[in-house]
Amino acid sequence: MTSSRAAGRALGLSRLRRRCLDLEEELRRERSRSAAIVEALTDPLFVVDGDGFIRYGHVPEEASFPLGEGVVGHRVEEFLEAEELERHYRTYRRCLSSGEVKSFSGTFSVEGRHRSYRTRFSPVEDGSCVALIRDVTGERxxxxxxxxxxxxxxxxxxxxxxxxxxxxxxxxxxxxxxxxxxxxxxxxxxxxxxxxxxxxxxxxxxxxxxxxxxxxxxxxxxxxxxxxxxxxxxxxxxxxxxxxxxxxxxxxxxxxxxxxxxxxxxxxxxxxxxxxxxxxxxxxxxxxxxxxxxxxxxxxxxxxxxxxxxxxxxxxxxxxxxxxxxxxxxxxxxxxxxxxxxxxxxxxxxxxxxxxx
Ligand SMILES: [Fe+2]
CATH class of the missing domain: 1.10.3210.10 (Hypothetical protein af1432)
Structure with a gap:
């Protein structure tokens, strides 16, 4: 009886271990897919948390964007002028409260030249936002x-x-x-x-x-x-x-x-x-x-x-x-x-x- 219970527990643990391995594998593939998606982007992407801190940044080499990945850990207001910041936060808050994708258009000054950007905020369940930033200077x-x-x-x-x-x-x-x-x-x-x-x-x-x-x-x-x-x-x-x-x-x-x-x-x-x-x-x-x-x-x-x-x-x-x-x-x-x-x-x-x- 005891040996039969022990055998049953071993079988259960083995199934659990396999399930864990499967989940790990699934997670690895998911991360690999996400990384590939981010690498394929030609526009900068940042993740901003609910307190306005930049938690992740990816800036492709070809993007004419004034900020690099070194901004991670800083707050958004360090990089935006007061007027832009207010509009930026308004859109960002609307995105978080509605749970919907919202867009924001603004300008940055790069090497003395103004460049126009359109940012799409996409809400994440943990209260952060993914911000995808497109340079629309040419379009404008x-x-x-x-x-x-x-x-x-x-x-x-x-x-x-x-x-x-x-x-x-x-x-x-x-x-x-x-x-x-x-x-x-x-x-x-x-x-x-x-x-x-x-x-x-x-x-x-x-x-x-x-x-x-x-x-x-x-x-x-x-x-x-x-x-x-x-x-x-x-x-x-x-x-x-x-x-x-x-x-x-x-x-x-x-x-x-x-x-x-x-x-x-x-x-x-x-x-x-x-x-x-x-x-x-x-x-x-x-x-x-x-x-x-x-x-x-x-x-x-x-x-x-x-x-x-x-x-x-x-x-x-x-x-x-x-x-x-x-x-x-x-x-x-x-x-x-x-x-x-x-x-x-x-x-x-x-x-x-x-x-x-
Ligand atoms: Fe006439």
Missing amino acids: EAESRLACRAAELERHQEAIIGSMAILAESRDGGTGAHIERTKAYVRLLLETSGAATLYPPEHVDLVWQSAALHDVGKVGVPDAILLKPGRLTKEEFDVIKQHPLIGARILERVEAILGKASFIPYAREIVEYHHERWDGTGYPQGLKGEAIPFSARLMAVADVYDALVTERPYHEPMGHDEALSVIVGGGGSHFDPAVVALFLSCADRFGEISRSL
Whole structure:
């Protein structure tokens, strides 16, 4: 009985020893795998405990990071400036309290050059955090170059639109004020309409900037007609009525040179259709109702209001209230009733713009 119990104990110990050996082997493999993973990293990795002490560090040779593995045993605040430190700790605490991975972006100064870093904190069960730090200086510089390029492109577009519009208006003795006012009216109508839901938000500015081009086709109308004082004959007016189509052809040529620059589709809508009327009696296509692009329906109200309240060779300027009555009276025939409603809701601002520009 005794020898049988002893044999049983020996067997149990042997199994336990084997299990220990298996666990040791598993642990060894796990450590080897972890070490291989860390060695494969191209970004620095640190383990920071709950008290802010750096407990482990691995900095690959190729990493352009200002701190080495000698920081182990030091506290994080020894290496960060006060403002960065506060943000760093906020992210670090959020990571520990939520148990979720959190990111932090900051900068370090390396040999007099600022470098941008993104740190990902990953919580560990023992209350420490693994911080993986990526140098994103190159990405940030590329983003900044891209933003500069986009701003430059935007300025070029504005210059193209502006110079074409001024050229057109200077043909009939204009000073550019009509362009500035009508642009401002269209911008106001767009803002009042909540245009960000009708157009991609980044295109809203292109729509009102394109309004400057509405009469660009007048460059193709002979001086004898364009500059004629007094009333035009029917034949002369028929020539004037060609300006939306001449303008559309000009923009086709611009598109052929610039490619599909983002302002051209809006400019074409406005240029070609700003003399269409809601009831279909306008020109050049006789489009009716919603077949007329929205931008051109806004332009029609802006253009007519400005023509009414400013002095023209064929009429004295009207007062704001009288011009307002004309626009309201044209709702449903000349103008889209919805655009007239928009105009009414911001008519006071129309009056202010007409007096200030
Ligand atoms: Fe026109």
